[in-house]
Amino acid sequence: MSAVAPSPARDGRPVIELRRITKTYSRGEAEVHALRGVSLVVERGDLVAIMGASGSGKSTLMNIIGCLDVPSRGHFFLDGVDVRTLDEESLARVRNRKIGFVFQSFNLIARTTALSNVELPLAYAGVRGEERRKRALDALAAVGLADRAGHVPSEMSGGQQQRVAVARAIVTNPSLVLADEPTGNLDSASSNEVMGIFSDINAEGRTVVLITHEDDVARFAKRVVRLRDGNIVDDRRVTPVGAPPPRFGTATRDVAVGAP
Ligand SMILES: Nc1ncnc2c1ncn2[C@@H]1O[C@H](COP(=O)(O)OP(=O)(O)OP(=O)(O)O)[C@@H](O)[C@H]1O
Ligand SMILES: [Mg+2]
Structure with a gap:
Protein backbone atom coordinates (compact mmCIF):
# COMPACT_ATOMS: atom_id res chain seq x y z
CA MET A 1 0.00 0.00 0.00
CA SER A 2 1.11 3.55 -0.60
CA ALA A 3 1.86 6.03 2.16
CA VAL A 4 -1.32 6.88 3.96
CA ALA A 5 -2.49 9.68 6.19
CA PRO A 6 -4.21 8.25 9.24
CA SER A 7 -7.30 9.98 10.55
CA PRO A 8 -6.96 11.58 13.98
CA ALA A 9 -6.33 8.97 16.62
CA ARG A 10 -9.51 7.44 17.94
CA ASP A 11 -10.21 4.62 20.22
CA GLY A 12 -11.25 1.88 17.82
CA ARG A 13 -10.71 3.50 14.44
CA PRO A 14 -14.00 3.89 12.56
CA VAL A 15 -14.28 1.81 9.44
CA ILE A 16 -15.86 4.72 7.53
CA GLU A 17 -15.36 8.40 8.10
CA LEU A 18 -16.83 10.93 5.69
CA ARG A 19 -16.06 14.60 6.24
CA GLY A 28 -24.80 19.76 -19.86
CA GLU A 29 -25.13 23.30 -18.52
CA GLY A 66 -17.18 1.59 -1.96
CA CYS A 67 -14.36 3.44 -3.74
CA LEU A 68 -16.25 3.11 -7.02
CA ASP A 69 -16.49 6.88 -7.32
CA VAL A 70 -14.70 9.89 -5.84
CA PRO A 71 -16.21 12.90 -4.07
CA SER A 72 -16.04 16.37 -5.61
CA ARG A 73 -14.95 17.76 -2.24
CA GLY A 74 -14.39 16.52 1.27
CA HIS A 75 -12.45 13.66 2.77
CA PHE A 76 -13.20 9.98 2.98
CA PHE A 77 -11.22 7.78 5.34
CA LEU A 78 -11.62 4.03 4.99
CA ASP A 79 -10.11 2.20 7.95
CA GLY A 80 -8.29 5.43 8.75
CA VAL A 81 -6.78 5.70 5.27
CA ASP A 82 -7.49 8.82 3.20
CA VAL A 83 -8.73 7.18 0.03
CA ARG A 84 -7.44 10.08 -2.10
CA THR A 85 -3.89 9.03 -1.29
CA LEU A 86 -4.35 5.61 -2.93
CA ASP A 87 -3.38 4.96 -6.53
CA GLU A 88 -5.59 2.90 -8.86
CA GLU A 89 -3.84 -0.34 -8.03
CA SER A 90 -4.20 0.12 -4.27
CA LEU A 91 -7.83 1.13 -4.73
CA ALA A 92 -8.53 -2.00 -6.75
CA ARG A 93 -6.92 -4.05 -4.00
CA VAL A 94 -9.03 -2.33 -1.34
CA ARG A 95 -12.19 -3.01 -3.34
CA ASN A 96 -11.26 -6.63 -3.78
CA ARG A 97 -10.05 -7.43 -0.27
CA LYS A 98 -11.71 -5.05 2.16
CA ILE A 99 -15.13 -4.51 0.66
CA GLY A 100 -17.83 -6.89 -0.44
CA PHE A 101 -20.56 -5.58 -2.75
CA VAL A 102 -24.14 -6.74 -3.18
CA PHE A 103 -26.41 -5.20 -5.82
CA GLN A 104 -30.15 -5.10 -6.35
CA SER A 105 -29.92 -7.15 -9.54
CA PHE A 106 -27.64 -9.87 -8.07
CA ASN A 107 -25.12 -9.42 -10.94
CA LEU A 108 -24.30 -13.12 -11.12
CA ILE A 109 -22.75 -14.57 -14.24
CA ALA A 110 -25.63 -16.35 -15.93
CA ARG A 111 -24.24 -19.56 -17.36
CA THR A 112 -21.89 -20.23 -14.48
CA THR A 113 -22.52 -22.28 -11.35
CA ALA A 114 -23.06 -20.74 -7.94
CA LEU A 115 -19.68 -22.13 -6.92
CA SER A 116 -17.83 -20.49 -9.84
CA ASN A 117 -19.64 -17.21 -9.22
CA VAL A 118 -18.49 -17.23 -5.60
CA GLU A 119 -14.95 -18.24 -6.58
CA LEU A 120 -14.56 -15.24 -8.87
CA PRO A 121 -13.32 -12.61 -6.36
CA LEU A 122 -10.84 -15.19 -5.06
CA ALA A 123 -9.62 -15.77 -8.61
CA TYR A 124 -9.02 -12.01 -8.92
CA ALA A 125 -7.19 -12.11 -5.60
CA GLY A 126 -4.93 -14.87 -6.94
CA VAL A 127 -6.26 -17.69 -4.75
CA ARG A 128 -6.01 -20.98 -6.63
CA GLY A 129 -7.24 -24.53 -6.87
CA GLU A 130 -8.51 -26.43 -3.86
CA GLU A 131 -8.14 -23.50 -1.50
CA ARG A 132 -10.34 -21.34 -3.72
CA ARG A 133 -12.95 -24.05 -4.05
CA LYS A 134 -13.00 -24.75 -0.34
CA ARG A 135 -13.41 -21.11 0.62
CA ALA A 136 -16.19 -20.64 -1.95
CA LEU A 137 -17.99 -23.71 -0.60
CA ASP A 138 -17.63 -22.39 2.96
CA ALA A 139 -19.16 -19.07 1.87
CA LEU A 140 -22.05 -20.87 0.17
CA ALA A 141 -22.57 -22.94 3.32
CA ALA A 142 -22.63 -19.70 5.35
CA VAL A 143 -25.63 -18.52 3.33
CA GLY A 144 -27.31 -21.94 3.51
CA LEU A 145 -26.66 -22.93 -0.10
CA ALA A 146 -24.01 -25.64 0.12
CA ASP A 147 -26.41 -27.96 -1.71
CA ARG A 148 -26.83 -25.52 -4.61
CA ALA A 149 -23.15 -25.11 -5.46
CA GLY A 150 -23.55 -26.78 -8.86
CA HIS A 151 -26.66 -24.85 -9.91
CA VAL A 152 -26.64 -21.97 -12.37
CA PRO A 153 -28.55 -18.78 -11.48
CA SER A 154 -31.57 -19.58 -13.69
CA GLU A 155 -32.13 -22.71 -11.60
CA MET A 156 -32.44 -20.69 -8.41
CA SER A 157 -35.06 -18.38 -6.90
CA GLY A 158 -34.35 -14.66 -6.60
CA GLY A 159 -33.67 -15.04 -2.89
CA GLN A 160 -31.24 -17.88 -3.53
CA GLN A 161 -29.47 -15.89 -6.23
CA GLN A 162 -29.08 -12.98 -3.87
CA ARG A 163 -27.71 -15.33 -1.22
CA VAL A 164 -25.13 -16.51 -3.76
CA ALA A 165 -24.30 -12.84 -4.33
CA VAL A 166 -23.87 -12.39 -0.56
CA ALA A 167 -21.59 -15.45 -0.49
CA ARG A 168 -19.55 -13.88 -3.30
CA ALA A 169 -19.39 -10.63 -1.30
CA ILE A 170 -18.05 -12.30 1.85
CA VAL A 171 -15.76 -14.92 0.32
CA THR A 172 -12.70 -12.66 0.46
CA ASN A 173 -13.43 -12.09 4.15
CA PRO A 174 -13.97 -8.31 3.81
CA SER A 175 -14.45 -6.18 6.91
CA LEU A 176 -17.08 -4.07 5.15
CA VAL A 177 -20.10 -5.26 3.16
CA LEU A 178 -22.03 -2.71 1.09
CA ALA A 179 -25.41 -3.42 -0.47
CA ASP A 180 -27.47 -1.12 -2.70
CA GLU A 181 -31.12 -2.16 -2.35
CA PRO A 182 -30.26 -5.85 -1.95
CA THR A 183 -33.91 -6.79 -1.48
CA GLY A 184 -35.32 -4.47 -4.15
CA ASN A 185 -36.12 -7.37 -6.49
CA LEU A 186 -37.29 -9.84 -3.84
CA ASP A 187 -40.63 -10.80 -2.32
CA SER A 188 -40.99 -10.25 1.40
CA ALA A 189 -40.16 -13.84 2.42
CA SER A 190 -36.92 -13.79 0.39
CA SER A 191 -36.15 -10.29 1.67
CA ASN A 192 -36.38 -11.50 5.25
CA GLU A 193 -34.15 -14.46 4.43
CA VAL A 194 -31.51 -12.26 2.84
CA MET A 195 -31.71 -9.73 5.67
CA GLY A 196 -31.31 -12.57 8.17
CA ILE A 197 -28.05 -13.39 6.43
CA PHE A 198 -26.90 -9.78 6.61
CA SER A 199 -27.66 -9.91 10.35
CA ASP A 200 -25.59 -13.10 10.64
CA ILE A 201 -22.58 -11.72 8.84
CA ASN A 202 -22.86 -8.58 10.94
CA ALA A 203 -22.97 -10.71 14.09
CA GLU A 204 -19.64 -12.20 12.96
CA GLY A 205 -18.19 -8.71 13.29
CA ARG A 206 -18.49 -7.42 9.74
CA THR A 207 -19.67 -3.87 9.21
CA VAL A 208 -22.69 -3.74 6.91
CA VAL A 209 -24.05 -0.65 5.17
CA LEU A 210 -27.11 -1.11 3.00
CA ILE A 211 -29.53 1.07 1.11
CA THR A 212 -33.22 0.35 1.30
CA HIS A 213 -36.57 1.95 0.60
CA GLU A 214 -38.41 -0.47 2.85
CA ASP A 215 -39.08 -0.06 6.56
CA ASP A 216 -39.34 -3.86 6.81
CA VAL A 217 -35.74 -4.12 5.68
CA ALA A 218 -34.48 -1.21 7.77
CA ARG A 219 -35.80 -2.87 10.92
CA PHE A 220 -32.89 -5.33 10.69
CA ALA A 221 -30.47 -2.41 11.07
CA LYS A 222 -28.88 -1.07 14.25
CA GLY A 230 -28.00 15.23 -0.63
CA ASN A 231 -28.01 15.91 3.11
CA ILE A 232 -28.32 13.67 6.14
CA VAL A 233 -31.56 14.74 7.79
CA ASP A 234 -31.91 11.99 10.38
CA ASP A 235 -29.55 9.54 12.03
CA ARG A 236 -30.66 7.28 14.83
CA ARG A 237 -29.80 4.09 16.66
CA VAL A 238 -32.53 1.50 16.65
CA THR A 239 -33.00 -1.95 18.10
CA PRO A 240 -32.82 -4.46 15.27
CA VAL A 241 -35.35 -7.26 15.01
CA GLY A 242 -34.15 -10.41 16.68
CA ALA A 243 -32.01 -8.46 19.14
CA PRO A 244 -32.72 -8.79 22.85
CA PRO A 245 -34.90 -5.94 24.12
CA PRO A 246 -33.12 -3.05 25.85
CA ARG A 247 -32.61 -3.71 29.54
CA PHE A 248 -33.74 -0.28 30.64
CA GLY A 249 -36.73 1.72 29.46
CA THR A 250 -39.12 0.83 26.72
CA ALA A 251 -38.04 3.13 23.89
CA THR A 252 -36.59 1.21 21.00
CA ARG A 253 -36.75 3.42 17.96
CA ASP A 254 -36.14 6.92 19.21
CA VAL A 255 -32.70 7.04 20.72
CA ALA A 256 -31.32 9.71 18.45
CA VAL A 257 -27.60 9.79 17.95
CA GLY A 258 -27.84 13.10 16.16
CA ALA A 259 -26.64 13.95 12.68
CA PRO A 260 -22.90 14.50 12.69
N1 LIG B 1 -23.67 9.86 -13.31
C1 LIG B 1 -24.53 10.84 -13.04
N2 LIG B 1 -24.60 11.96 -13.80
C2 LIG B 1 -25.44 12.95 -13.51
N3 LIG B 1 -26.30 12.94 -12.49
C3 LIG B 1 -26.28 11.85 -11.68
C4 LIG B 1 -25.41 10.75 -11.92
N4 LIG B 1 -25.64 9.82 -10.96
C5 LIG B 1 -26.61 10.31 -10.18
N5 LIG B 1 -26.99 11.54 -10.60
C6 LIG B 1 -28.00 12.41 -9.96
O1 LIG B 1 -27.63 12.60 -8.61
C7 LIG B 1 -28.77 12.58 -7.76
C8 LIG B 1 -28.62 11.46 -6.74
O2 LIG B 1 -28.63 10.21 -7.41
P1 LIG B 1 -28.52 8.82 -6.66
O3 LIG B 1 -28.41 7.77 -7.71
O4 LIG B 1 -27.43 8.90 -5.66
O5 LIG B 1 -29.92 8.73 -5.91
P2 LIG B 1 -30.57 7.54 -5.07
O6 LIG B 1 -30.92 8.12 -3.74
O7 LIG B 1 -29.69 6.36 -5.10
O8 LIG B 1 -31.92 7.28 -5.88
P3 LIG B 1 -32.71 5.88 -6.15
O9 LIG B 1 -33.47 5.60 -4.89
O10 LIG B 1 -33.61 6.22 -7.29
O11 LIG B 1 -31.71 4.83 -6.49
C9 LIG B 1 -29.97 12.40 -8.67
O12 LIG B 1 -30.50 13.68 -8.95
C10 LIG B 1 -29.37 11.78 -9.91
O13 LIG B 1 -30.13 12.11 -11.05
MG1 LIG C 1 -29.88 4.44 -5.91
Whole structure:
Protein backbone atom coordinates (compact mmCIF):
# COMPACT_ATOMS: atom_id res chain seq x y z
CA MET A 1 0.00 0.00 0.00
CA SER A 2 1.11 3.55 -0.60
CA ALA A 3 1.86 6.03 2.16
CA VAL A 4 -1.32 6.88 3.96
CA ALA A 5 -2.49 9.68 6.19
CA PRO A 6 -4.21 8.25 9.24
CA SER A 7 -7.30 9.98 10.55
CA PRO A 8 -6.96 11.58 13.98
CA ALA A 9 -6.33 8.97 16.62
CA ARG A 10 -9.51 7.44 17.94
CA ASP A 11 -10.21 4.62 20.22
CA GLY A 12 -11.25 1.88 17.82
CA ARG A 13 -10.71 3.50 14.44
CA PRO A 14 -14.00 3.89 12.56
CA VAL A 15 -14.28 1.81 9.44
CA ILE A 16 -15.86 4.72 7.53
CA GLU A 17 -15.36 8.40 8.10
CA LEU A 18 -16.83 10.93 5.69
CA ARG A 19 -16.06 14.60 6.24
CA ARG A 20 -18.17 17.16 4.43
CA ILE A 21 -18.44 15.10 1.28
CA THR A 22 -19.98 16.79 -1.73
CA LYS A 23 -20.64 15.30 -5.13
CA THR A 24 -21.67 17.47 -8.03
CA TYR A 25 -22.44 16.05 -11.45
CA SER A 26 -22.53 18.30 -14.47
CA ARG A 27 -25.30 17.53 -16.85
CA GLY A 28 -24.80 19.76 -19.86
CA GLU A 29 -25.13 23.30 -18.52
CA ALA A 30 -26.84 22.21 -15.34
CA GLU A 31 -25.16 20.96 -12.18
CA VAL A 32 -26.69 18.27 -10.01
CA HIS A 33 -25.74 18.47 -6.35
CA ALA A 34 -26.09 14.82 -5.43
CA LEU A 35 -24.36 15.21 -2.04
CA ARG A 36 -24.13 18.56 -0.29
CA GLY A 37 -21.68 18.11 2.55
CA VAL A 38 -22.28 14.74 4.16
CA SER A 39 -20.37 13.86 7.32
CA LEU A 40 -20.79 10.36 8.69
CA VAL A 41 -18.81 8.06 10.96
CA VAL A 42 -19.52 4.34 10.96
CA GLU A 43 -17.90 2.25 13.66
CA ARG A 44 -16.73 -1.28 13.14
CA GLY A 45 -19.44 -3.88 13.61
CA ASP A 46 -22.37 -1.58 12.89
CA LEU A 47 -25.31 -2.45 10.64
CA VAL A 48 -26.48 0.75 8.99
CA ALA A 49 -29.48 1.27 6.73
CA ILE A 50 -29.41 4.31 4.46
CA MET A 51 -32.87 5.47 3.47
CA GLY A 52 -34.30 8.36 1.50
CA ALA A 53 -36.41 9.20 -1.52
CA SER A 54 -35.31 8.42 -5.05
CA GLY A 55 -32.61 10.87 -6.10
CA SER A 56 -31.65 11.81 -2.52
CA GLY A 57 -28.06 10.65 -3.06
CA LYS A 58 -28.01 7.17 -1.54
CA SER A 59 -26.25 5.37 -4.39
CA THR A 60 -23.87 8.27 -4.87
CA LEU A 61 -22.89 7.99 -1.22
CA MET A 62 -22.57 4.21 -1.44
CA ASN A 63 -20.39 4.41 -4.53
CA ILE A 64 -18.03 6.77 -2.74
CA ILE A 65 -17.88 4.54 0.34
CA GLY A 66 -17.18 1.59 -1.96
CA CYS A 67 -14.36 3.44 -3.74
CA LEU A 68 -16.25 3.11 -7.02
CA ASP A 69 -16.49 6.88 -7.32
CA VAL A 70 -14.70 9.89 -5.84
CA PRO A 71 -16.21 12.90 -4.07
CA SER A 72 -16.04 16.37 -5.61
CA ARG A 73 -14.95 17.76 -2.24
CA GLY A 74 -14.39 16.52 1.27
CA HIS A 75 -12.45 13.66 2.77
CA PHE A 76 -13.20 9.98 2.98
CA PHE A 77 -11.22 7.78 5.34
CA LEU A 78 -11.62 4.03 4.99
CA ASP A 79 -10.11 2.20 7.95
CA GLY A 80 -8.29 5.43 8.75
CA VAL A 81 -6.78 5.70 5.27
CA ASP A 82 -7.49 8.82 3.20
CA VAL A 83 -8.73 7.18 0.03
CA ARG A 84 -7.44 10.08 -2.10
CA THR A 85 -3.89 9.03 -1.29
CA LEU A 86 -4.35 5.61 -2.93
CA ASP A 87 -3.38 4.96 -6.53
CA GLU A 88 -5.59 2.90 -8.86
CA GLU A 89 -3.84 -0.34 -8.03
CA SER A 90 -4.20 0.12 -4.27
CA LEU A 91 -7.83 1.13 -4.73
CA ALA A 92 -8.53 -2.00 -6.75
CA ARG A 93 -6.92 -4.05 -4.00
CA VAL A 94 -9.03 -2.33 -1.34
CA ARG A 95 -12.19 -3.01 -3.34
CA ASN A 96 -11.26 -6.63 -3.78
CA ARG A 97 -10.05 -7.43 -0.27
CA LYS A 98 -11.71 -5.05 2.16
CA ILE A 99 -15.13 -4.51 0.66
CA GLY A 100 -17.83 -6.89 -0.44
CA PHE A 101 -20.56 -5.58 -2.75
CA VAL A 102 -24.14 -6.74 -3.18
CA PHE A 103 -26.41 -5.20 -5.82
CA GLN A 104 -30.15 -5.10 -6.35
CA SER A 105 -29.92 -7.15 -9.54
CA PHE A 106 -27.64 -9.87 -8.07
CA ASN A 107 -25.12 -9.42 -10.94
CA LEU A 108 -24.30 -13.12 -11.12
CA ILE A 109 -22.75 -14.57 -14.24
CA ALA A 110 -25.63 -16.35 -15.93
CA ARG A 111 -24.24 -19.56 -17.36
CA THR A 112 -21.89 -20.23 -14.48
CA THR A 113 -22.52 -22.28 -11.35
CA ALA A 114 -23.06 -20.74 -7.94
CA LEU A 115 -19.68 -22.13 -6.92
CA SER A 116 -17.83 -20.49 -9.84
CA ASN A 117 -19.64 -17.21 -9.22
CA VAL A 118 -18.49 -17.23 -5.60
CA GLU A 119 -14.95 -18.24 -6.58
CA LEU A 120 -14.56 -15.24 -8.87
CA PRO A 121 -13.32 -12.61 -6.36
CA LEU A 122 -10.84 -15.19 -5.06
CA ALA A 123 -9.62 -15.77 -8.61
CA TYR A 124 -9.02 -12.01 -8.92
CA ALA A 125 -7.19 -12.11 -5.60
CA GLY A 126 -4.93 -14.87 -6.94
CA VAL A 127 -6.26 -17.69 -4.75
CA ARG A 128 -6.01 -20.98 -6.63
CA GLY A 129 -7.24 -24.53 -6.87
CA GLU A 130 -8.51 -26.43 -3.86
CA GLU A 131 -8.14 -23.50 -1.50
CA ARG A 132 -10.34 -21.34 -3.72
CA ARG A 133 -12.95 -24.05 -4.05
CA LYS A 134 -13.00 -24.75 -0.34
CA ARG A 135 -13.41 -21.11 0.62
CA ALA A 136 -16.19 -20.64 -1.95
CA LEU A 137 -17.99 -23.71 -0.60
CA ASP A 138 -17.63 -22.39 2.96
CA ALA A 139 -19.16 -19.07 1.87
CA LEU A 140 -22.05 -20.87 0.17
CA ALA A 141 -22.57 -22.94 3.32
CA ALA A 142 -22.63 -19.70 5.35
CA VAL A 143 -25.63 -18.52 3.33
CA GLY A 144 -27.31 -21.94 3.51
CA LEU A 145 -26.66 -22.93 -0.10
CA ALA A 146 -24.01 -25.64 0.12
CA ASP A 147 -26.41 -27.96 -1.71
CA ARG A 148 -26.83 -25.52 -4.61
CA ALA A 149 -23.15 -25.11 -5.46
CA GLY A 150 -23.55 -26.78 -8.86
CA HIS A 151 -26.66 -24.85 -9.91
CA VAL A 152 -26.64 -21.97 -12.37
CA PRO A 153 -28.55 -18.78 -11.48
CA SER A 154 -31.57 -19.58 -13.69
CA GLU A 155 -32.13 -22.71 -11.60
CA MET A 156 -32.44 -20.69 -8.41
CA SER A 157 -35.06 -18.38 -6.90
CA GLY A 158 -34.35 -14.66 -6.60
CA GLY A 159 -33.67 -15.04 -2.89
CA GLN A 160 -31.24 -17.88 -3.53
CA GLN A 161 -29.47 -15.89 -6.23
CA GLN A 162 -29.08 -12.98 -3.87
CA ARG A 163 -27.71 -15.33 -1.22
CA VAL A 164 -25.13 -16.51 -3.76
CA ALA A 165 -24.30 -12.84 -4.33
CA VAL A 166 -23.87 -12.39 -0.56
CA ALA A 167 -21.59 -15.45 -0.49
CA ARG A 168 -19.55 -13.88 -3.30
CA ALA A 169 -19.39 -10.63 -1.30
CA ILE A 170 -18.05 -12.30 1.85
CA VAL A 171 -15.76 -14.92 0.32
CA THR A 172 -12.70 -12.66 0.46
CA ASN A 173 -13.43 -12.09 4.15
CA PRO A 174 -13.97 -8.31 3.81
CA SER A 175 -14.45 -6.18 6.91
CA LEU A 176 -17.08 -4.07 5.15
CA VAL A 177 -20.10 -5.26 3.16
CA LEU A 178 -22.03 -2.71 1.09
CA ALA A 179 -25.41 -3.42 -0.47
CA ASP A 180 -27.47 -1.12 -2.70
CA GLU A 181 -31.12 -2.16 -2.35
CA PRO A 182 -30.26 -5.85 -1.95
CA THR A 183 -33.91 -6.79 -1.48
CA GLY A 184 -35.32 -4.47 -4.15
CA ASN A 185 -36.12 -7.37 -6.49
CA LEU A 186 -37.29 -9.84 -3.84
CA ASP A 187 -40.63 -10.80 -2.32
CA SER A 188 -40.99 -10.25 1.40
CA ALA A 189 -40.16 -13.84 2.42
CA SER A 190 -36.92 -13.79 0.39
CA SER A 191 -36.15 -10.29 1.67
CA ASN A 192 -36.38 -11.50 5.25
CA GLU A 193 -34.15 -14.46 4.43
CA VAL A 194 -31.51 -12.26 2.84
CA MET A 195 -31.71 -9.73 5.67
CA GLY A 196 -31.31 -12.57 8.17
CA ILE A 197 -28.05 -13.39 6.43
CA PHE A 198 -26.90 -9.78 6.61
CA SER A 199 -27.66 -9.91 10.35
CA ASP A 200 -25.59 -13.10 10.64
CA ILE A 201 -22.58 -11.72 8.84
CA ASN A 202 -22.86 -8.58 10.94
CA ALA A 203 -22.97 -10.71 14.09
CA GLU A 204 -19.64 -12.20 12.96
CA GLY A 205 -18.19 -8.71 13.29
CA ARG A 206 -18.49 -7.42 9.74
CA THR A 207 -19.67 -3.87 9.21
CA VAL A 208 -22.69 -3.74 6.91
CA VAL A 209 -24.05 -0.65 5.17
CA LEU A 210 -27.11 -1.11 3.00
CA ILE A 211 -29.53 1.07 1.11
CA THR A 212 -33.22 0.35 1.30
CA HIS A 213 -36.57 1.95 0.60
CA GLU A 214 -38.41 -0.47 2.85
CA ASP A 215 -39.08 -0.06 6.56
CA ASP A 216 -39.34 -3.86 6.81
CA VAL A 217 -35.74 -4.12 5.68
CA ALA A 218 -34.48 -1.21 7.77
CA ARG A 219 -35.80 -2.87 10.92
CA PHE A 220 -32.89 -5.33 10.69
CA ALA A 221 -30.47 -2.41 11.07
CA LYS A 222 -28.88 -1.07 14.25
CA ARG A 223 -28.79 2.45 12.89
CA VAL A 224 -30.88 4.25 10.27
CA VAL A 225 -29.52 7.25 8.36
CA ARG A 226 -31.89 9.27 6.20
CA LEU A 227 -30.86 11.39 3.26
CA ARG A 228 -32.86 14.17 1.67
CA ASP A 229 -31.60 16.20 -1.28
CA GLY A 230 -28.00 15.23 -0.63
CA ASN A 231 -28.01 15.91 3.11
CA ILE A 232 -28.32 13.67 6.14
CA VAL A 233 -31.56 14.74 7.79
CA ASP A 234 -31.91 11.99 10.38
CA ASP A 235 -29.55 9.54 12.03
CA ARG A 236 -30.66 7.28 14.83
CA ARG A 237 -29.80 4.09 16.66
CA VAL A 238 -32.53 1.50 16.65
CA THR A 239 -33.00 -1.95 18.10
CA PRO A 240 -32.82 -4.46 15.27
CA VAL A 241 -35.35 -7.26 15.01
CA GLY A 242 -34.15 -10.41 16.68
CA ALA A 243 -32.01 -8.46 19.14
CA PRO A 244 -32.72 -8.79 22.85
CA PRO A 245 -34.90 -5.94 24.12
CA PRO A 246 -33.12 -3.05 25.85
CA ARG A 247 -32.61 -3.71 29.54
CA PHE A 248 -33.74 -0.28 30.64
CA GLY A 249 -36.73 1.72 29.46
CA THR A 250 -39.12 0.83 26.72
CA ALA A 251 -38.04 3.13 23.89
CA THR A 252 -36.59 1.21 21.00
CA ARG A 253 -36.75 3.42 17.96
CA ASP A 254 -36.14 6.92 19.21
CA VAL A 255 -32.70 7.04 20.72
CA ALA A 256 -31.32 9.71 18.45
CA VAL A 257 -27.60 9.79 17.95
CA GLY A 258 -27.84 13.10 16.16
CA ALA A 259 -26.64 13.95 12.68
CA PRO A 260 -22.90 14.50 12.69
N1 LIG B 1 -23.67 9.86 -13.31
C1 LIG B 1 -24.53 10.84 -13.04
N2 LIG B 1 -24.60 11.96 -13.80
C2 LIG B 1 -25.44 12.95 -13.51
N3 LIG B 1 -26.30 12.94 -12.49
C3 LIG B 1 -26.28 11.85 -11.68
C4 LIG B 1 -25.41 10.75 -11.92
N4 LIG B 1 -25.64 9.82 -10.96
C5 LIG B 1 -26.61 10.31 -10.18
N5 LIG B 1 -26.99 11.54 -10.60
C6 LIG B 1 -28.00 12.41 -9.96
O1 LIG B 1 -27.63 12.60 -8.61
C7 LIG B 1 -28.77 12.58 -7.76
C8 LIG B 1 -28.62 11.46 -6.74
O2 LIG B 1 -28.63 10.21 -7.41
P1 LIG B 1 -28.52 8.82 -6.66
O3 LIG B 1 -28.41 7.77 -7.71
O4 LIG B 1 -27.43 8.90 -5.66
O5 LIG B 1 -29.92 8.73 -5.91
P2 LIG B 1 -30.57 7.54 -5.07
O6 LIG B 1 -30.92 8.12 -3.74
O7 LIG B 1 -29.69 6.36 -5.10
O8 LIG B 1 -31.92 7.28 -5.88
P3 LIG B 1 -32.71 5.88 -6.15
O9 LIG B 1 -33.47 5.60 -4.89
O10 LIG B 1 -33.61 6.22 -7.29
O11 LIG B 1 -31.71 4.83 -6.49
C9 LIG B 1 -29.97 12.40 -8.67
O12 LIG B 1 -30.50 13.68 -8.95
C10 LIG B 1 -29.37 11.78 -9.91
O13 LIG B 1 -30.13 12.11 -11.05
MG1 LIG C 1 -29.88 4.44 -5.91
